[in-house]
Amino acid sequence: MQSGSVQPADEEEEQTRDQGTAAAGLVELGMPPVRRLKIEDFEIGRPLGKGKFGNVYLARLKESHFLVALKVIFKSQIEKEGLEHQLRREIEIQAHLQHPNILRLYNYFHDARRVYLILEYAPRGELYKELQKSNTLDEQHTATIMEELADALTYCHEKKVIHRDIKPENLLLGFRGEVKIADFGWSVHTPSLRRKTMCGTLDYLPPEMIERRTYNETVDLWCIGVLCYELLVGNPPFESHSHNETYRRILKVDIRFPPSIPLGARDLISKLLRYQPLERLPLSQILEHPWVRAHSQRVLPPSVQMNS
Numbered sequence: 001m002q003s004g005s006v007q008p009a010d011e012e013e014e015q016t017r018d019q020g021t022a023a024a025g026l027v028e029l030g031m032p033p034v035r036r037l038k039i040e041d042f043e044i045g046r047p048l049g050k051g052k053f054g055n056v057y058l059a060r061l062k063e064s065h066f067l068v069a070l071k072v073i074f075k076s077q078i079e080k081e082g083l084e085h086q087l088r089r090e091i092e093i094q095a096h097l098q099h100p101n102i103l104r105l106y107n108y109f110h111d112a113r114r115v116y117l118i119l120e121y122a123p124r125g126e127l128y129k130e131l132q133k134s135n136t137l138d139e140q141h142t143a144t145i146m147e148e149l150a151d152a153l154t155y156c157h158e159k160k161v162i163h164r165d166i167k168p169e170n171l172l173l174g175f176r177g178e179v180k181i182a183d184f185g186w187s188v189h190t191p192s193l194r195r196k197t198m199c200g201t202l203d204y205l206p207p208e209m210i211e212r213r214t215y216n217e218t219v220d221l222w223c224i225g226v227l228c229y230e231l232l233v234g235n236p237p238f239e240s241h242s243h244n245e246t247y248r249r250i251l252k253v254d255i256r257f258p259p260s261i262p263l264g265a266r267d268l269i270s271k272l273l274r275y276q277p278l279e280r281l282p283l284s285q286i287l288e289h290p291w292v293r294a295h296s297q298r299v300l301p302p303s304v305q306m307n308s
Contacts, residue, residue: 037109039116042070049126053077054114058121068106071117075110087115093161094184100300101152103172103180122180124173131168135234139262142231143295145171146268148179149224150286157217157283166223167204168230176299202243203236207251207275218277225272225280232261237273251275264291 045058048069054077059070078087094105104120124130127145131137137145149166156163163181170183206222208215229237237256238249248254253275257266268289271281286292 037107037116037118039111042068044070053081053083056119067121069119069121071119073115073117075113075115078115090184091117097156097159097161097184099152099155101148101179101181102155103182119182120180122172122174122182124175124177126169127171127173127179128168130173131231131234137231139232139265139291139295140297142228142265143292144298145179145231146224146228147287147292147296147298149181149227150283150292152179152181153217153220153224154283154287157220162217163220163223165204166220166227168227178299202246203230203239205247205250206277207253208277210247210250215277218280221272221277221280221283224286225269228265228272229255229261229269232265233258237269262291264289264294267291 041062042059043062045060047055047057049056051071051073054071054073056069056071059068060066061068073087078084091105091108094103095108098104103122105117106120107118109116109118153163153166163184165183166181170181172180172182174180204223204226206215206219209219226236226238238246238254240246240249253273255269255273257269261269268281268286268291272286274280281289
């Protein structure tokens, strides 16, 4: 896969939103709401991952023994790249999302040099690493992920949030192997659900982003179509020897199915990877797609099962 994310072509003015502070009402850590958290409140364990702007560690609150993933971001790096606004937006959006297939952001705090995000710990790690180990996933696992993502993105879109960067690196696996959308760095809350910023990852860019057209939440439908193909085949459908060739293949929707792809999955992917955004299969129909229904083995956490 061609690595790296495509930076915004032109950073547009974000619409102002009154969502309150990101920490509001998030008292799930056994800590009194009035006291500000600090790094000394945690026992820091092994590293879980490294990023461009900092690292993620397994951590435990000393007072409650609650296990979390602590994302440590260096302010100097964020300021150097001019990404303070993007980080603030990521925190605001993720803190307000509560869904079994979305990684929770419980709280955050900062000191002179760093910002700390207190995240849900996903014990089975990155989907990307699992895909690297096995190269491909089977029909059951892929169909399950498709159902989980369709449900999670339905929730996001109802809240006027477009993710814009669904890919294996941004998906974690929970205790039961359930998928968790983990990175909201490129997500956006937009009441009109219409945007123009070019962002995301090259292999997953939809045609309307490449052509700088106004787009909406249907960009996420394209991304999960690309993801479904990559999980079953081992590489993204438009991967090429050069960026320009990848762009050309995306714009032509030049998709080639190997014989190994089951017919049901091929049907689903073909209905998601459509040049015209309005022709893409809606999330509600992904949930009802015969191939997804036949193979998905989604297991919801008990609290969700009891509430359903």
